[in-house]
Amino acid sequence: MxxxxxxxxxxxxxxxxxxxxxxxxxxxxxxxxxxxxxxxxxxxxxxxxxxxxxxxxxxxxxxxxxxxxxxxxxxxxxxxxxxxxxxxxxxxxxxxxxxxPDWWRSFNDVLSDFFTPLVALEGAAERIRTYEPFYVPGLLQIPEYTTAVITNGPEHLLSHDVMRRVELRQERQRHLDEPDAPHLWTVLDESVLLRTVGGPEVMRAQLKHLIAMMERPRVSLQIAPLDVSAAVGVGTGVTYLRFALGGLKDAVYIEHLTDSTFTQKPQTVEQYRNMLDRLGACALTPAESRAMLEKRLDAY
Structure with a gap:
């Protein structure tokens, strides 16, 4: 050639x-x-x-x-x-x-094979879009909240393994502090705010953290009221990765109870992108979502 x-x-x-x-x-x-x-x-x-x-x-x-x-x-x-x-x-x-070496390889002792593709590529994404029906998304969790989520999960883990998984989640969050950080856009199901994970003090701190993160120009958060999420019918956690370069195809990570699906098949990716678009269009605006977070914070 x-x-x-x-x-x-x-x-x-x-x-x-x-x-x-x-x-x-x-x-x-x-x-x-x-x-x-x-x-x-x-x-x-x-x-x-x-x-x-x-x-x-x-x-x-x-x-x-x-x-x-x-x-x-x-x-x-x-x-x-x-x-x-x-x-x-x-x-x-x-x-x-x-x-x-990839930074995440030092966490191979607690990093599941099905979770590796997301962890490996999310830091290279230009835009990360998520929907979470049960918990605050990992990239926006405080350590105490993460600890409670992992401890109450389906696995029975030693305290050391719990600590390591919390550290892994914190390392993932460091991508948001980089000068070329990805744009994070997340839709949070309203039911997440109604669950007291880790106790009232942890939830207060977590809600304050969400409100503070919304001040960042590259972080957008919307709340999907219960009737909206039921109408769209998502049913599970979804993370969509969009890359700025043609050499990397957009990807979708779909969470299940004990495993996940990571795919770059165009048809599947397009279906979930459309679903996230519908959620975003029906969810509360960022300003309305912030008001709901503050109202929930006052309730604790």
């Missing part, structure tokens, strides 16, 4: 938060390699054979499931006809960054 401009970037820039997210980089690099392979008129088996790769290695790299080594990247770019020192150097720089 002949490049029209050998010094032109292969990527849409800037990459922003994605560059600090090794998992997201692997997915983007893999997607770009797939794009280059298709343009070169090759299929994965052809590439595996020509470069002496093990079976399905090319496919695993393209899916972001297999880290791409520098030597492999150079071989692939050469096979696909990519030239230009700047292009190749930029690609290799991103490959190097994708080799860094």
């Amino acid at each position: 002949a490049a029209t401009d050998p010094n032109e970037s292969l990527f849409v820039r800037p990459l922003g938060a994605v560059e600090k997210n090794p998992t997201a980089l692997k997915v983007i690099l893999g997607g770009k390699l797939r794009e280059l392979r298709v343009a070169a008129g090759l299929d994965p088996a052809d590439v595996d054979g020509r470069l002496g790769f093990s079976r399905s290695k090319t496919s695993r790299i393209e899916l972001g499931r297999h880290g791409c080594k520098n030597a492999d990247a150079l071989a692939l770019l050469g096979l696909y006809g990519v030239d230009g020192e700047e292009r190749i150097a930029e690609f290799l720089r991103l490959v190097e960054q994708s080799h860094r």
Whole structure:
């Protein structure tokens, strides 16, 4: 494949938060390699054979499931006809960054396999949209509230494991403090405000925290009255991730009692996006939601 401009970037820039997210980089690099392979008129088996790769290695790299080594990247770019020192150097720089350990790997002792995709990619999202029917969403929980939720959950955990899960949730929240933090938009079911999780003192502190977070320009919170959430018929917690770059498909994380579904299938993602749109349109405005939070706070 002949490049029209050998010094032109292969990527849409800037990459922003994605560059600090090794998992997201692997997915983007893999997607770009797939794009280059298709343009070169090759299929994965052809590439595996020509470069002496093990079976399905090319496919695993393209899916972001297999880290791409520098030597492999150079071989692939050469096979696909990519030239230009700047292009190749930029690609290799991103490959190097994708080799860094993800921050969440230090929590592998308490991080469930079904929860990993959300934790791995939410920090790279441009926008996070959530609906929560039972609890305050994890990104907006105070530690005491998180402790109560985990302690009262279906699992019987040691105090150390509870503490570690609380720490994990706090680390996830740090993304909201970054200069390129994602926009967090959440719809909270009114019933969440009626449940006293962790006792009155914890709930007071949690409600104050929600009100304070609403002051942030990148945080939006709406309350869905009981009749609204019943009419829309969501029934479970949903997190929608939207990425600024075409190399990362939008994703939906759907919570169940003991597991979850994480999917990037366009049809499923679109269904949940439409559902969140309907919820947002029917829910109270942010100003009305703040008034409800303050009223509930006064009741404690």
